[in-house]
Amino acid sequence: MTRDMPVNGSNTHQSPTTLVHAMQILQITASGGHRGASIDNYLDELDFSRPTLYRLLKGLKQQGFLRSSPIRGRYLLGYELLVLGAQAGNGAGLRDLARPRLLALAQRWGDSFYLFARDGVNAVCLEVQNGAYPVGSFVRATGGRLPLGVGQASVALLAYLGGDERDEILNHNAERLMDEYAIAIADIEDEISHQLKHGYSRGVEGSLLPEYCGLAIPILDHSGHPLGAMSCSMLKSRMTTDHKLDVLQGMQEEVATMVNKAHGLLYLD
Amino acid sequence: MTRDMPVNGSNTHQSPTTLVHAMQILQITASGGHRGASIDNYLDELDFSRPTLYRLLKGLKQQGFLRSSPIRGRYLLGYELLVLGAQAGNGAGLRDLARPRLLALAQRWGDSFYLFARDGVNAVCLEVQNGAYPVGSFVRATGGRLPLGVGQASVALLAYLGGDERDEILNHNAERLMDEYAIAIADIEDEISHQLKHGYSRGVEGSLLPEYCGLAIPILDHSGHPLGAMSCSMLKSRMTTDHKLDVLQGMQEEVATMVNKAHGLLYLD
DNA sequence: GTAGTTCATCTCATTAAATGAGACACATCA
DNA sequence: TGATGTGTCTCATTTAATGAGATGAACTAC
Known part of the structure; x- marks a missing residue:
């Protein structure tokens, strides 16, 4: 057994990374309040590539967790969160x-x-x-x-x-x-x-x-x-x-x- | 090029599967109302393996999207959804x-x-x-x-x-x-x-x-x-x-x- | 207390699926 | 029209999620 320590130092026994990334995106969006977040907000605070960011944004939109702001290039939290939150x-x-x-x-x-x-x-x-x-x-x-x-x-x-x-x-x-x-x-x-x-x-x-x-x-x-x-x-x-x-x-x-x-x-x- | 058609027939241009799976879990949980969902609910309605289910449940819990019900083996929607939903x-x-x-x-x-x-x-x-x-x-x-x-x-x-x-x-x-x-x-x-x-x-x-x-x-x-x-x-x-x-x-x-x-x-x- | 049951986790090989680099297409606005 | 920044695509690479099955832990019933 030589490959014990996970390479990713902080990933010990952690959630699937996609979930973590998704959550990061949601939190960044939430921190923007009712103005949401911009592409640059995401790119600055996250450490994955732009294509990946867009893939996740797209996915989160499809799930209703995000929606596009009327302002191009900005994203807001989606209403699915409100609906699930009401349940929660x-x-x-x-x-x-x-x-x-x-x-x-x-x-x-x-x-x-x-x-x-x-x-x-x-x-x-x-x-x-x-x-x-x-x-x-x-x-x-x-x-x-x-x-x-x-x-x-x-x-x-x-x-x-x-x-x-x-x-x-x-x-x-x-x-x-x-x-x-x-x-x-x-x-x-x-x-x-x-x-x-x-x-x-x-x-x-x-x-x-x-x-x-x-x-x-x-x-x-x-x-x-x-x-x-x-x-x-x-x-x-x-x-x-x-x-x-x-x-x-x-x-x-x-x-x-x-x-x-x-x-x-x-x-x- | 011989490997065009994605094997998964319905996955054309879709969200990252982890997101889809996570959302399915949340929806199943939500559909249980204030009683949440049980392991069997998930296993019946989902098409991935038990370890994967638990991994996702764990991840969603860490993110605050789920929490354990007082009843062992049941899961409820987490309060993070409420907080994000209020923002949304x-x-x-x-x-x-x-x-x-x-x-x-x-x-x-x-x-x-x-x-x-x-x-x-x-x-x-x-x-x-x-x-x-x-x-x-x-x-x-x-x-x-x-x-x-x-x-x-x-x-x-x-x-x-x-x-x-x-x-x-x-x-x-x-x-x-x-x-x-x-x-x-x-x-x-x-x-x-x-x-x-x-x-x-x-x-x-x-x-x-x-x-x-x-x-x-x-x-x-x-x-x-x-x-x-x-x-x-x-x-x-x-x-x-x-x-x-x-x-x-x-x-x-x-x-x-x-x-x-x-x-x-x-x-x- | 002990057996039975269900929940939850672990290990490890496999392979699918997410990723990054960079090019490209599309809006929007000056 | 051209400039800027948004959003998408392709494709090779490799990470990271997955499944099977075993194992451990927690609760229940007896």
Whole structure:
């Protein structure tokens, strides 16, 4: 056996290269926002030849993952991603269950309500319903992603993971949390304690979004694992004690109903 | 030259096979809804070997396109699709522009408002804001996709395409429209005329959703091409003449504002 | 606890399929 | 019309995906 080490130093036990390349193309395209990416963007950031680039672009277009921009030579993400993404966001059927409930809460209380799920070291927003009162939030919409630790929903999710897993995640995110959000791990751990003690969390205040605050509660399955979290966000001035209790109770009721229905369909084949 | 015909009969000028395979896997997974797909689902519907399947599954997981279901041996769509999909749905920045306006309309009038874009022979829903009044609709949420011809937004989009293109699309969709929605091409063409004459459309009534109706107006760029369509949906009983005019005017005002802002950022590099 | 089942991975030879270089065709715009 | 940059093609090369079958790991049922 003389040919052990793979020549490609970084390719140990990795995905098929075509997939990796395709993903790189999609990420470059996504990083261009609504303007997409140009040929030069791709050629600059990728390390394969132009024909190959075009072959992949063509393939991704055929699959609906990319489409041509109205501007010649630029490419945008395709709508197939939106369609599949909508499916993906309905993990365990939770989103369909949550949507009407979030809407009801938003209409009743006027604040904005969110459904989050864990995605590795991040929390991802599965659904938002905005209420009548304007609000600022870290995520603008469905598909928004935050490092776990940011926002009240993060805390609600973290609190019910295993201690080891939680530490790993926090450790992994520590730098980002501090640099990008000015949030310290210790403060998150304090808030996790609050969550475990009182059943809800308020998030950790960093230097960003100082005018807003929120509440979150976990959505737990029968074994206590977090399926997701429901949260809300509002102007600090609206967060009176009464309003807080009202909203919390509303959320708790809706989540209880959801969980009952969810258990029926979650683990059935 | 004796080796002309590709052995794989259907592979003429097609995408890289890995991409095709990956997409097949994603589609099979998507077709399982929130329960995802099992190994057997894949093996039954695909024509490559088990090791290859696992290699691709692993790759797709690494890319965030798939994740493991809590149920062993099942796979769900990954959240990366949701994140990319959210980006994809913001084509030309239209969705960000539209969201607050749809929300305002929904809160003001109580009906449900939608943003649609064309996606090949389909219309895809980029955004929904539901109002206080309950409503049925062909699309439940962002990411919903309909064949062009179904729904009022479809008509608003079709009306401003070139005649040839429109005919091709309708011809392509004819069978599906009739079979799945009980909608005849001729009726769509009538409604297109109405759209062109009056500036809005009401959709074509098939046998489905008979209790609901709606309105749609196009979102046109400076050259008259449709960027998308804004539509609304409500119980028929709510559609009085007054309400119709109110809502139409509201939508037209919001779209006018959007288009002004959109032109600023659409074609700028 | 142990057998049975299904999921997942590994190894290795084979070969198909992706790749790169460079030429070429096609738009778009000045 | 000519210049620029986009998109496609051909073809030889070789990488990198593939299949068969064995093996390992995880969960289930008894």
